[in-house]
Amino acid sequence: MEAFQVLSELLEGDLAQGGRNALPLVGRDAEIEELLQAWERVKAGRGQSVQITGEPGIGKSRLALELIDKIGLRDDSIVVLQASAQHQNAPLHPIIRRLEQRIGIRADEAAEVNASRLCEFLARVPECDPETPVLIGQLLALPVPQPATATLPDAQELRRKTRECVVQLLASPANGDAGLILVEDFHWLDPSTAEVVERIATGIGDAPILLLITSRASAAANGSANIRRIPLHRLADADCRNLADCAVADIAGDDYEPELEVDLFSLMSAFQAVVQRARLRPKVLLPPEQLSVDTRIEQLLARLSETEACGFDDLFADIAERSGLIVTFLALLEMIRLKLVRVFQSGSFGPIRVYKRSRPADAPHPIGDPEGHRG
Numbered sequence: 049m050e051a052f053q054v055l056s057e058l059l060e061g062d063l064a065q066g067g068r069n070a071l072p073l074v075g076r077d078a079e080i081e082e083l084l085q086a087w088e089r090v091k092a093g094r095g096q097s098v099q100i101t102g103e104p105g106i107g108k109s110r111l112a113l114e115l116i117d118k119i120g121l122r123d124d125s126i127v128v129l130q131a132s133a134q135h136q137n138a139p140l141h142p143i144i145r146r147l148e149q150r151i152g153i154r155a156d157e158a159a160e161v162n163a164s165r166l167c168e169f170l171a172r173v174p175e176c177d178p179e180t181p182v183l184i185g186q187l188l189a190l191p192v193p194q195p196a197t198a199t200l201p202d203a204q205e206l207r208r209k210t211r212e213c214v215v216q217l218l219a220s221p222a223n224g225d226a227g228l229i230l231v232e233d234f235h236w237l238d239p240s241t242a243e244v245v246e247r248i249a250t251g252i253g254d255a256p257i258l259l260l261i262t263s264r265a266s267a268a269a270n271g272s273a274n275i276r277r278i279p280l281h282r283l284a285d286a287d288c289r290n291l292a293d294c295a296v297a298d299i300a301g302d303d304y305e306p307e308l309e310v311d312l313f314s315l316m317s318a319f320q321a322v323v324q325r326a327r328l329r330p331k332v333l334l335p336p337e338q339l340s341v342d343t344r345i346e347q348l349l350a351r352l353s354e355t356e357a358c359g360f361d362d363l364f365a366d367i368a369e370r371s372g373l374i375v376t377f378l379a380l381l382e383m384i385r386l387k388l389v390r391v392f393q394s395g396s397f398g399p400i401r402v403y404k405r406s407r408p409a410d411a412p413h414p415i416g417d418p419e420g421h422r423g
């Protein structure tokens with residue numbers, strides 16, 4: 049059996065981890081725009097709470113990171129509270145981790161050294177309550193001496209005071225600048241941290257803070273009505289393809305040109321080239337064949353079903369007549385409209401390829417065939 053030694057721990061919530069912005073963001077323009085508008089309001093002094101919801105892996109964290117990149121927020125203006133499945137029952141765990149990181153508490157150092165770090169840290173916090181060092185000391189299990197005059201509150205009062213103190217610490221932005229509190233995976237928060245987050249959301253109106261919460265749709269913060277919601281839906285087919293192409297390009301290196309869905313202009317130019325080439329071929333003196341667009345579609349689909357995809361020029365390979373070329377081109381346009389095929393191009397002037405696709409439920413029906421027997 050192989051044994052492993054733990055060398056170091058990756059800090060949860062460290063924004064530099066996890067391949068930040070590994071691939072360019074695809075889609076999500078409207079969502080980014082909405083977040084940027086919220087940020088503008090925050091900068092004008094009106095705090096905002098926004099919740100991004102959606103299934104796992106849909107891109108909630110990615111959207112949050114994109115916003116941070118776009119507004120160029122410095123690390124010390126960002127508070128990340130990262131919830132995790134294994135700490136759902138550890139009260140205030142994400143907050144404790146955040147404070148330890150921020151203060152520079154180290155597990156391999158004596159408790160007294162860490163306690164004095166805490167006191168130095170709190171001495172720099174403006175308007176810090178005199179009780180704060182003791183309360184936070186208890187939270188972090190550090191020996192901060194009680195002032196002689198202090199009376200011990202009961203457990204419930206202690207909980208309340210600690211909560212208020214934590215809310216104040218988290219919600220006082222560095223140098224009074226606009227700041228971001230990012231709560232990652234709200235659905236996994238322990239109840240005490242969820243309470244702190246809801247307290248921040250309730251009182252956020254006059255603080256220059258954006259409270260950004262990511263959560264699966266099933267477990268949303270319900271405390272305050274003032275939370276703006278951004279539900280994330282799955283990316284459109286073309287965006288997925290684009291993303292997959294970016295991923296392949298990333299692995300393959302710079303010389304890979306991703307395939308993008310062609311626009312009509314490129315399609316017309318490609319067709320013009322086909323017609324030009326046909327002109328150069330020797331004329332065949334046969335009576336022109338009357339080929340209907342419908343028949344041509346049947347022929348092309350039959351050919352595509354053997355191969356799944358073919359080159360644009362291949363569509364015209366068996367046609368010599370100009371009229372046949374035009375019918376073939378019209379057939380292609382109709383197949384695109386009926387969502388029977390998709391047409392992609394590598395780079396701006398690269399080869400165009402036609403792919404057979406499984407017809408989506410919302411595809412239009414052929415004119416004169418409302419039942420949609422084809423495809």
Ligand SMILES: Nc1ncnc2c1ncn2[C@@H]1O[C@H](COP(=O)(O)OP(=O)(O)O)[C@@H](O)[C@H]1O
Nearest residue numbers: 071072073074075103104105106107108109110
């Ligand atoms: N729109 C997108 N464009 C590019 N990459 C994306 C996009 N959405 C998600 N990703 C990538 O997919 C992965 C999962 O996204 P993530 O934000 O971690 O999901 P969630 O937080 O919703 O579970 C990440 O690697 C992320 O960079």
Ligand SMILES: [Mg+2]
Nearest residue numbers: 108109110262
């Ligand atoms: Mg996430």
